[in-house]
Amino acid sequence: MTAQSTADLHSHPGVRFVPLLGVPGITVSLVWPVSRVHPALIDFVAVVRRCVRN
Amino acid sequence: MSDAADLVGALDVRYLRVLVALAEEGTFTDAAIRLGTGQPSVSRTLARFEDLLGVRLVQRTTRSLSLTPAGEACYRAAVDALAALAGVVDAAQGHTRPLRLGYAWAALGRHTSAVLRAWREQRPDVPLEVHRIDDRTAGLRAGLVDVAVRRDDVSDLNLHVEPIFEEGRLAAVPVGSTLAERDFLTLDDLADQLIALSSAAGTTTLGLWPAAARPSRVIDVTNTDEWLLAIASEEAVG
Numbered sequence: 001m002t003a004q005s006t007a008d009l010h011s012h013p014g015v016r017f018v019p020l021l022g023v024p025g026i027t028v029s030l031v032w033p034v035s036r037v038h039p040a041l042i043d044f045v046a047v048v049r050r051c052v053r054n
Numbered sequence: 055m056s057d058a059a060d061l062v063g064a065l066d067v068r069y070l071r072v073l074v075a076l077a078e079e080g081t082f083t084d085a086a087i088r089l090g091t092g093q094p095s096v097s098r099t100l101a102r103f104e105d106l107l108g109v110r111l112v113q114r115t116t117r118s119l120s121l122t123p124a125g126e127a128c129y130r131a132a133v134d135a136l137a138a139l140a141g142v143v144d145a146a147q148g149h150t151r152p153l154r155l156g157y158a159w160a161a162l163g164r165h166t167s168a169v170l171r172a173w174r175e176q177r178p179d180v181p182l183e184v185h186r187i188d189d190r191t192a193g194l195r196a197g198l199v200d201v202a203v204r205r206d207d208v209s210d211l212n213l214h215v216e217p218i219f220e221e222g223r224l225a226a227v228p229v230g231s232t233l234a235e236r237d238f239l240t241l242d243d244l245a246d247q248l249i250a251l252s253s254a255a256g257t258t259t260l261g262l263w264p265a266a267a268r269p270s271r272v273i274d275v276t277n278t279d280e281w282l283l284a285i286a287s288e289e290a291v292g
Contacts, residue, residue: 001244001251001258002281002292003205004221005163010278014286016234017224023241023262026223028162030216031194031204035074035133038200039144040153040180045216047176051168052219 003028061106067139069103070132072096076112077121077129078212088197152181156192156199158255159278163221188255188277205257223258226285226292233291245269250281250290 003026007017030045032038075085076096086093104111111125121129144151161184162169173182187193192202194213208215225244227233233243241263248271251258255277260268273290275281284290 001241001249001262002224002226003160003163003257004224005160006226006257006278007224008164009160009166010282012282012286014229014288015226015282016229017226018233018236019238020223020225021238021240023223025220026205026257027217028219028221029204029208030201030218031208031213032201033078033194033212034214035078035136035212036140036197036200037137038151038153039141040177041201043177043180044153044155044173044182044201047172048162048165048169048218051165051172052162054168 064106066099066102067136068099069106070136072099073103073111073125073129073132074136076100076119077125081118150179150181152183153201154183154185154193154199155201155203156185156187156194157203158187158189158192159205159252159257161186161203162218165219186277188252190254226282228285228288228291230288231291242267244291247271248273248290250275250284250292252276252281256281 001020001023002017005028030048032041038044071089072085075088076082079085079088082093082096086096089096100112107124107128109124109128110122111128113120113122113125166184170182170184173180185193185199187198189195190206192204193199194202204215225233225239227239233239233247236243245263245267247269249260249269250273251260252275253259254274256275260272263269273284275284281292285292
């Protein structure tokens with residue numbers, strides 16, 4: 001019961017990942033505090049979006 | 055009564071930090087933890103700030119606190135002021151402060167390494183630090199990161215949530231088990247198994263199952279390594 005990303009990043013010779021049906025998907029989000037926005041954050045979000053599109 | 059310019063001259067950045075921490079953490083204890091100080095110091099600093107302004111900013115009750123209308127307005131202005139002050143420091147340092155990315159589980163999946171490569175090309179001036187932090191907020195709560203990857207429902211008004219992509223769910227089962235021979239599984243197939251999940255950092259809770267069909271046996275793990283080991287050793291599924 002994990003995200004597709006877990007299988008993409010973590011393989012283990014003793015573990016097989018099997019699609020799970022009938023459950024809601026997962027939304028992956030970037031989250032940051034509105035009170036402390038890093039000056040390069042907007043660029044970072046743009047880079048992530050571009051990589052995910054490709 | 056001082057005029058406005060005198061009041062600004064008497065402002066201390068610590069006053070603003072204390073107000074923001076109280077507003078966002080909701081208790082004196084948690085605000086003190088965020089600021090790395092003690093609760094008495096937070097109370098004293100707030101009292102000095104309120105004395106200076108001649109206005110009550112925070113309504114204290116026995117168990118919690120709330121902002122007064124003046125406190126709310128001051129909080130929003132303090133957030134902007136602290137961001138502007140951070141901008142002064144960034145300008146002086148040529149924007150070289152590293153960008154710290156936190157995650158608790160699986161980062162950005164198959165996109166992770168592409169993002170790191172693309173960032174190095176696009177912004178070689180800003181190092182990107184990636185930290186796995188075994189905590190549901192991936193270090194946001196403790197202020198350890200600037201931005202976090204989250205897969206849970208975030209309903210904190212102090213946080214901006216930017217949805218990036220959707221992904222499906224998988225079951226992780228031991229390779230030798232009969233479950234591993236299936237092309238797909240359902241929650242019913244897994245309900246009588248020992249379930250490995252991480253209440254601190256994971257993406258799944260027992261709430262995924264309907265209340266009547268919830269697994270009765272659960273093992274709580276701290277991180278991805280422990281989770282994989284519990285499954286590979288044929289102790290559990292995940």
